[in-house]
Structure formats: structure tokens, C-alpha cells
Amino acid sequence: MKNHTGDCSHDLPKSADILAKQIRKMRFADAIDTVNKLDIDQAVLVLKRLPIHFSIELFDRPELQKSAKLIEFLPTKHAISILNGMSADEAADVFQEIDERTRQRLFSQLQPTTRAELKKLTSYPEDSAGALMTTEFIAVPSTWTIETTLNHIREVEETRETVYTVYILNPISNQLLSAISLRRLILAKSDENILDAAQHMKPISITASTDHEEVARLFRRHDLLSVPVIDKDNRVIGIVTVDDVFDAMTEEMSEDTHKFGGVGAIDKPYMQISFFEMLKKRGGWLCLLFMGEMFTASAMQYFEKELEKAIVLTLFIPLIMSSGGNSGSQATSLIIRALALRELKLGDWWKIIRRELSTGLSLGSMLGLIGFSRIILWQNIGIYNYGEHWFLIALTIFCTLVSIVTFGSLIGSMLPFILKAMRFDPASASAPFVATFVDVTGIVIYFSIAAIILAGTLL
């Protein structure tokens, strides 16, 4: 511990005593808020004064910040007790963030079962069911009665994440046969066989590699509280509970919103992001988009002669480009969401193209007509003089808008598909990215159409 300077440094242990007493009376969520506000040194002092089972409850929640750092600074014995006591899934998350050296030191001292669980759970990719699952569930052989099962639950309850579903296994092969809810258990007669009392349908199950969005879809579809994770031989290797799915989905929603806004994924509250982290998360994308957008300047330099001859065309550049960008981000937002909810599959791309083509053409015609009418109107009531070729200019704007809105819709809808096919997150097809892409091509479309329609007159 560092040497503290300043007035209250010698009060630290005393204030930790008081604080620990207060914290013990709080709800876990409030206790966590309080600990989160302390710096590491103080928090460690407080944690050392809390009953171990209380500390375990705090570490069991992902809301506790810097849990890895806290484990590092706690006395080894204390840290080991907490890690042994924690839910396996949370312990695995914390363990992965502990620094390499401490991790090795602690690992050898953990209980063999905890060690095995950690080894298994830390091996799954981040967005898989394996990373969400815990190994603390209740499973009983199909030969048991209701009473034996209830007694078993009472015995092991404390070490299980949820007891609301009991999994029933083949007593020899350990394969999953059925599942029974606690609700159904307490309704059944005590001497009834557990398998007879259970639901007769094969339970919904997932594998460790099922991705988060699919897991969430199953929970919503079947109103689940937990789901068993099975291996290829139909043996239960863990369960995923609804609270973890809820947390994961909330986090994923934040990431998707950020990505869609063109920000690198941030998993901290806005006010806790440091200034430089903020610059990094935003600056990177912003610079990249800027460099992409620089091609608009190149495109315009290419059409330099046309520009000089027909300055009036420049008036509509922002209007045209934003329309392409807007229709693109509309399409992207619809498709990203539909892919996330599994309403669309990769193979649907052809259907989407056909839909977006007709939608884009219609929307483009709408905007085209508004733009066309505006020029005709402004010209004829004398608000602005677009020159002698005003009608051809209006026609150019109409055709450009139809093309560019259609193009925007197609690009916006296809980008998430392309990203997904390339195994990137479709949500990375952010609105700014689509807009930039459409902007650059938009300039080319605009001046090409102008070159055709205005050839021999203005150009």
C-alpha cells in the first residue's frame, strides 16, 4: 500500500471500519455503488472488514468495477476465498482480467474444482454462450423421486446460481433427458418419479458456441429463466441464466448504438470515460471517415471544368449527398436490427435487394419530385434565377435524386449483409460509414447525370 499523505491518511482504517459496517446493511447493488466510489486502497481496507460471504456476493455481480484490481490487492488468502466462492461464470470473467503474474500465483492455490471450471470457462469466445454460462446448476438422475430431489436442492442450494430448473439426466450416460421447474416440483407428489413429473417435451438447449443474439432470441421466444448448455454428446456442461442474458443484451445494444453512430464500442458509462479514451474511440473513426470523404474533393477536382461552367450545380451538392446518406442509414438501421433479431438470414440478400430497389426508386421519386418542384417554383415566382437552362437543371436534380436514393438504399441494406458474410459485426455498418460511401459515389453519379442531360447547353 502506498504511503498516504494529507490530513485523513491516518483515519483510513478507522473510516474503513465505519464504512464496512454501513455497507453490510445495504442492498448488494447499493453496496457496490459505494465500493465503486472508493479508490483501490480504501476499497481493499473495506473488503477486508466485510464477511467473506458478503464480499463474494459483491464480486458475483458484473457491476463491481475494478474487481480484478481488487483481487490483486487483497491478501492472497482472502482473494482465494472469494474466487472459490464466486459463481464460476463471474469468477472466470474477473480472472481473465487479473494481471498475468497474480493470476499464476492465485491459480495454483484455488480449489481443484474451481481451477477446472475456470480453465473450461475461460476457453470460450467472448460472444458465445460458453462465455455467459455457469457450471453451478442442479442435475439429478432420472431414477430419483420428487422428495429426494427436493432434499438435494435444499442441500446444495447455496452453491447454485439458480434452482428454479432441475435437469434430469440418464443415470448411466449422464445425457440430458428432461427438465423440471421448481414450480412443478412443489406441485408433484413427493414419492412420484422425477422423470414422470417433468415436462414431456425435450428441453430447449444450446451449445457453448451458440452466439449471444441467438441465446437472447431463445429466451424471448420461450420465456425462459435459464437454459442448459449441452456438449455434442447431449451432456449438460452448464447453464445460462436470464439475468446474464439481459446484461449481455444491454451491453450489446450499447455497443451497437455506438457503432451505428460511428464510435468505437465503449463499455463504460459516459462520464467515466477519460478524455483521451474518448478521443481515441471517436478520433479513430472520425479520421478514417474523413479520409474516405476526402475522395469527394478528388471527385470534384476531376469534374473541375464542369463545375466552372455550371456553378449552379454546386448549390444542390449538399442536398443530393445528404439524401443518399439518409436513405442509406434508414436501410442500414432496418437491416441491422432485423439481422440481430434473426428475422433475416444471410440467404435473404436477394429478396432484400429486390425490396430495396423498389422502395429506393419510390422514395427517390418522392424526393426527386420535391426537388424538381422547388426549382420550377423558385424560378417562376422569382426567388432565384437558375439561368436559362433551369428546366434541364431541374430534370438533372430529379434524375440524380432517384438514382442516389436508390443507390443509398441498396448500399445501406447490403453492407450489413456483406459484413456478416465476412464474419464482422453487421452493426459496424454505421450510419456515417454508409453516408461516406454514398457521398463519394454520389458526386460521380451527380456529375455524370449532369454531363448527359446538360451536354451541349450548360456543359
Place this chain on the structure above:
Amino acid sequence: MKNHTGDCSHDLPKSADILAKQIRKMRFADAIDTVNKLDIDQAVLVLKRLPIHFSIELFDRPELQKSAKLIEFLPTKHAISILNGMSADEAADVFQEIDERTRQRLFSQLQPTTRAELKKLTSYPEDSAGALMTTEFIAVPSTWTIETTLNHIREVEETRETVYTVYILNPISNQLLSAISLRRLILAKSDENILDAAQHMKPISITASTDHEEVARLFRRHDLLSVPVIDKDNRVIGIVTVDDVFDAMTEEMSEDTHKFGGVGAIDKPYMQISFFEMLKKRGGWLCLLFMGEMFTASAMQYFEKELEKAIVLTLFIPLIMSSGGNSGSQATSLIIRALALRELKLGDWWKIIRRELSTGLSLGSMLGLIGFSRIILWQNIGIYNYGEHWFLIALTIFCTLVSIVTFGSLIGSMLPFILKAMRFDPASASAPFVATFVDVTGIVIYFSIAAIILAGTLL
């Protein structure tokens, strides 16, 4: 029923028999998928052949489409049984969509309790906890023992949405005293008093007017499976269960994504939206944005003289405007999400302005430098000739980018606050909306800065 033409019309009742038999063996979610694929006439035939308790299960899930239409077409007695049997919260949702005349006809024939529940539940605003809650929960007086409570659960279980939490009431005032989980119930001794066995902390509760996002935050924060809804006298009027919150949040996330992409909220899967509905949801916003963006043309017409003198300035218009829009949508996406997760309060606006001001200035300087260097570089290695005042042009671009990125960040971050303060959904601050706003002001900023820096030379 309409008169069917075509080959298989006379087979309808027969195929309905077969289908009903198959459906009865399915999981509810699969059964619903099957029913959703039928047209109303067929679906009604099938439903009439299903056991009433099975139909009730189907209607109890929000995934069943056209449930209101189905109720309308079912024989009155059948419809009444289903409505009486459904969870009160789902029945209320369906009931509100039934056409006025049928609703009146059915209402008078419902059980008095169902009638009272429906009346109460249909009175809450759409995004409130009241609209999510159900009135079917288990509450017992604090004088009961564990055994009496368990027996009571066994009796009433079938009519309750969840039995995993039992609410303990003051036997005289009916006020909420505590809550006990089923988990804890089966652990306790059977003759123990229920209040003694319960948790000693005041249970987390909400009121009927708590909004969805706050409800979701509480579920995440305290890992809840259900939460009691209390009135102003601390009496339980209903509960909200985790599956309904999960559904509501998923729906809200879709809406937010769509809004952020500039699409009117759509609550149907992409492929099920009709062509005209799609045009309506997208066309409305797109036209509105287009008309907003037309002000860029007006702004540029205003700077007509400057444009003619310095065509070179037009080259950078897309670049400058998109940078403002991009920084704006970054800020918006961060703030919208932080507001949704309750990480920020309305009162924090001043802190946000200060943060975004410094972030915007830094990001703007980054982009400004890139833009500045590009002009210097292109000029000096001879890729493009920006004319004799190339250095002043580079300076103009630098200053404009700094201003516009800062402006974009400020507008993007403040719009959600302003919307929230005006009681609109902050998520309506869509990326296209922010971009349009920044585009128009961007033109003015650009030409104003140019007018200052280039006065006496190019302009």
C-alpha cells in the same frame, strides 16, 4: 366466413383437424409460428379444435399475431373463455386492439374479475410499468406459516404468472411488508412464520407510472425475476415479470435503432412490412429531412457571389459537412445510450457541454490538421493547383473544420437532452436529423470563416 373457391376449399375443416392435432404436440413457440402462417379463417378453424387451455397459452404470448382479429372471429363463448383464462396483462393488450363493437359485446360477458382487471390495466400509458404488469401474483398475510403458504401456492399456482416470489402483506392494511422467494420458501421449516423466513430488507418495488427504461434498469441492477408494483398506500396492485421486461426492452431497442437511422418506429419483422407501410415509415422522415436540407441550397444561394469568385471552396463542401454530421452522430449515439441506461440525468447537461466542447475542439483540430496538410501537400507535390492563395484556403479549411466538428459535437450531445426535457423520446435525435441540422449551419459557418480569412484576396 367467406365462401372459398378453388380446389382445397372443401378440405378446410379436414385439414384443420390434422393441423390441430399436429399443433397440440408442438412447443408453444412453434405452435404460434404455425398459426401465424395461416389466414384468419383457417386459424379460427384450427383454434376451435384446440383444447381451450392450449389456446390460452398461445394467446398469452405477444408473438401470436393478429390475436385481436382471431378473438373477433372466434365464436363468442370460445373468445370469452380465452380472455377469462389469459394473463391479465396479455388480455389487456389484446383487448385494446379488438374493434370497438366486438369489444363492447365481449366485455359484458367476461367474468367480473377479468372485467375489473382489464379496466384497470388498459388505463396505463404505453411505456409505463402499468402497461407491463399483470395482476396475477401471489400475496399472503404475514401471519401465515411456510406450510400454509406452500399449500396456497399449490392451490392457486395455475392462475398465476409466476410463483417464484410471494409477497407478504400486513393482514389488516394489506400493505406490502416483505417478499420471499420460492427458493427460500422450500428451504425454510414448514411451521416457521412466513415473515420471519422472508428477506429482512424492504423489497424493491415500482409504481404503475415508472417508465420501461427505469424498470429495466432495476431488473439489471438487482438481478430480479419479478418486481411488485405498489400504489401510493404501499399496496401491491400487480407485478412485472422479467420476460415482459426483456420483450419490452428488445422492442424499444428496435425502435431506437430505427429512429436513430431516421425511420419511423416499426414493430413488425422487416419482411412483413408491406411496401406502402415501408414507404410511409421511411418517406415521411426522408421528405422532412430533405426539406430541412433544402436550406443548404438557400444558404449557398445567399453566398452566390463568394461561390462565383472562389469555386475552389466548393471542393471542400462535402468534406466539411460530413465531418460535422459525423461528429454529431457520434455524440448523439453516446448521449442517447447514456440517457437510456440512466447513466446521465437531465441536470448533467452542463457537464456534457464542457466535455463535448473540449472533445469537439480536439477532434476538430485533428481533422483540421489532416485537411490542412492535404491541401499543402497536394499543392506542393503538384497533384492539384488551388491557386495562388492556397495557404489561406488551407487555413480556412482548418478553422472551419475545428468550428464545425465542435459545433456538431455540441448539437449532437444537446439535442437528446432538449428532446428529453420537452418529454420527447431522446432517441428521436436521429443521426440524419443531427446531420441535417449541422449541414445547414455548416454552410453558413464555412462561408463566414472564408469571408474573414479570404477577404481582400480571393473574396
